[in-house]
Amino acid sequence: MQISSRFSVAVHVLSLLALPEQDGVLLTSERMAGSVNTNPVVIRRILGQLKKAGLVEVRPASGGTFLTRQPATITLLEVYRAVEVVEEGQLFSVHDKPNPACLVGRHIQSALDDTLQRAQTALEQVLAHTTLQQVTTDIAAKALIA
Amino acid sequence: MQISSRFSVAVHVLSLLALPEQDGVLLTSERMAGSVNTNPVVIRRILGQLKKAGLVEVRPASGGTFLTRQPATITLLEVYRAVEVVEEGQLFSVHDKPNPACLVGRHIQSALDDTLQRAQTALEQVLAHTTLQQVTTDIAAKALIA
């Protein structure tokens, strides 16, 4: 099991928007797809989710796509939520009908729940403390070295 | 996307082994399946993984199944690894062929990798600090209250 690459693709797309290559060329789903190496429809679907979350503004036709906020104010947790790769609070699936006639069956869900929630929250907090700007700064830094 | 319930089922099964109901009845895959509410083969597959990881000893026929270690020394991270719900270091899937002709495409993977690894490790550390004994103690405590 893996968390869908929709998340990494979304971060990729947002990085493209945050680091415009300035050649005045319109950044269409087609061009983004070229950078990510996927199909333009995949990009449009993700842009639709980012739009719904209020992270980008997308105008049909040759209207262009823009970030609605500064990269420093956008956290990876917001992106993670936006693309709905994991339903909130549901990273771990727990078998749903344990036998209530059994001591363990009766209490396993609540006994596990606290730990699983904490594990999940720990992961999310790392994402919450990383911004889009940190990612683009890192990309730019690596570009200078190489 | 969710992490397979193999993990929660494995913890359930280990709890059954740690909290024997003492009626002298053999704890077969059939009985465990009754407590989890699934098929005995599902239980046997998971027991096979726990055995491979050295957490339990399973003897065919009426040999019985036992923990090989004290519940206090078994962490949920070991169980998580044993049932292989997530390949090591691969919780997040990252699109694998970004375009190297593009600045972002060239560096997105390494720019994301550090954060994603830290997020994953944060989750695993919570599991590493929770033992089977804590789970069974919690189950027993809840049983007294209810």
Add this chain to the structure above:
DNA sequence: CAATTTGTAACAAAGGTAGTTACAATGCTA
């Protein structure tokens, strides 16, 4: 008004999960 692009539906292929049946191999136990 023409050309381009977005938004979205519909579909397919691939892979993982969970459940099921079936049966050979194993090893207690009487």
Add this chain to the structure above:
DNA sequence: TAGCATTGTAACTACCTTTGTTACAAATTG
């Protein structure tokens, strides 16, 4: 030692999610 319950495993199914694809109406710029 023979019988019997149980394990280990293969094979199959149904279902769901992910990713990629084609197709086309709706929108908007210029």
